[in-house]
Amino acid sequence: MKKILPIIITIGIMLGIGSTCKSQIINKTPVDGLYEGLGTIDLRPTPMPSLRRADIMWQKRIWRVIDFREKMNQSFYFPMAPQGEWKSFFQIIIDGLKEGEVTAYDISATDEFLVPITFNEISARQTDSIHRVLSRPYPPYNDYDTVIVTSFDPTRVMQLRIKEDWYFDKKRSQLMVRIIGLCPVVIKDRDGEEITEPLFWIYFPEARNILAKALIFNRFNDAERRTYDEVFWKRMFSSYIYKESNVYDRRISQYAEGIDALFESDRIKNALFNFEHELWEF
Numbered sequence: 001m002k003k004i005l006p007i008i009i010t011i012g013i014m015l016g017i018g019s020t021c022k023s024q025i026i027n028k029t030p031v032d033g034l035y036e037g038l039g040t041i042d043l044r045p046t047p048m049p050s051l052r053r054a055d056i057m058w059q060k061r062i063w064r065v066i067d068f069r070e071k072m073n074q075s076f077y078f079p080m081a082p083q084g085e086w087k088s089f090f091q092i093i094i095d096g097l098k099e100g101e102v103t104a105y106d107i108s109a110t111d112e113f114l115v116p117i118t119f120n121e122i123s124a125r126q127t128d129s130i131h132r133v134l135s136r137p138y139p140p141y142n143d144y145d146t147v148i149v150t151s152f153d154p155t156r157v158m159q160l161r162i163k164e165d166w167y168f169d170k171k172r173s174q175l176m177v178r179i180i181g182l183c184p185v186v187i188k189d190r191d192g193e194e195i196t197e198p199l200f201w202i203y204f205p206e207a208r209n210i211l212a213k214a215l216i217f218n219r220f221n222d223a224e225r226r227t228y229d230e231v232f233w234k235r236m237f238s239s240y241i242y243k244e245s246n247v248y249d250r251r252i253s254q255y256a257e258g259i260d261a262l263f264e265s266d267r268i269k270n271a272l273f274n275f276e277h278e279l280w281e282f
Contacts, residue, residue, distance in 0.1 A: 041085070041215065045208035045229050048178070055171040060272065063111075063243035063251075064162040065185075072238040075217045075231075080155055085215050089228060090157045090184055093202065094119065096210045104200040107183060111163060113203050122199055126152035126186065159185035161198060162239065166272055168279070175276035179204045179232060204232075241265040 068077035068089075076089040087095075096102035097119040104122060106115040128150045133143050161183035168175050182204055186197045211228035218224050231237060242265070243251040256264045 041213045041227070043212045043227060043229075045212040046233055048205075049172075049176075051169070052171070055169050056167050057170045058168040058275070060166045061245040062164050062166060062241055062268070062272075064164065064239040065242050066160040066162065066237050066239045068158045068160070070238050075219065076160065076237070077158065078217070086217060087214060089160070089216075090154055092210060092214045092228065093182075093184065093207070094154060096207065097122075101210050102202055102207050104202055107198050107200050111181070111183075111201060113181065113201060117200060123152040126197075126199070128188075156186045156188060157184045157199070158187045159196065161185055161242075163201075168276065175272070177235075182207065241268050244268050 066073050066076065068074060079086050079088060082088075082091060093102060097104055103113075103116050104119070105113040106117050134146055135141055135143050162179055163181040163183070164177055164179045166175065166177045180203075181201045183201050184199045186199060188195045188197065208229050211232070212230075214228050216226050216228050216231055218226050226236075240262070242253065252261050252264050
């Protein structure tokens with residue numbers, strides 16, 4: 001009897017623990033994944049290396065375009081609606097503008113950061129009024145004038161312009177680059193013709209504070225979490241050059257068209273890397 005009593009007590013304790021664990025599992029909030037989310041992402045931007053004006057022996061300003069419709073850049077565009085921790089690039093910028101964490105600058109006159117504008121002003125500029133002459137679908141089938149008003153649609157932002165400075169730092173003996181500004185671009189279809197309309201410029205060093213806290217989808221590995229700041233820092237995007245600093249202040253499209261414009265863009269890109277290579281060629 002003395003040997004049976006401890007066994008009965010042990011079995012009772014195990015049954016109690018099992019029922020408790022079962023109740024905890026039933027009452028626990030479902031976890032949509034292998035583990036619970038990390039919650040708020042509070043990361044700081046990667047510090048830029050120190051830079052002295054005396055160490056810059058060569059510099060070239062370049063303007064690029066990131067097209068979100070390219071396969072490598074689709075992570076900038078999707079998801080179209082926020083889903084948990086995932087937001088599109090432009091949605092992050094919109095939230096930053098509304099919360100006052102990022103400043104937008106007018107693009108109507110220059111690419112410089114001179115005149116701040118609000119998100120309401122940006123939306124008002126994108127409200128289009130198009131005059132059309134339509135035919136009535138019922139007798140007497142006569143024509144009538146109408147005005148079609150379209151409001152600002154953030155999903156039409158499908159490109160991003162980048163203003164960056166390439167420079168050679170003689171202290172490090174290295175060709176380096178720094179992104180200066182970002183400009184979202186709206187693509188519209190007007191009478192079968194694709195029209196691009198830049199919205200505003202934002203100062204990239206200021207925007208890094210919110211980009212470092214925003215996750216971007218990694219199509220190769222869901223377990224590796226990257227931020228938009230890391231993507232720009234590591235230059236994990238596809239782009240093409242549409243302008244370099246020149247005495248005429250003109251874009252490539254102003255003196256080359258079609259495939260010639262693509263060749264000119266590649267020529268400028270290759271010239272940047274050949275410059276560093278030729279410095280060390282003996």
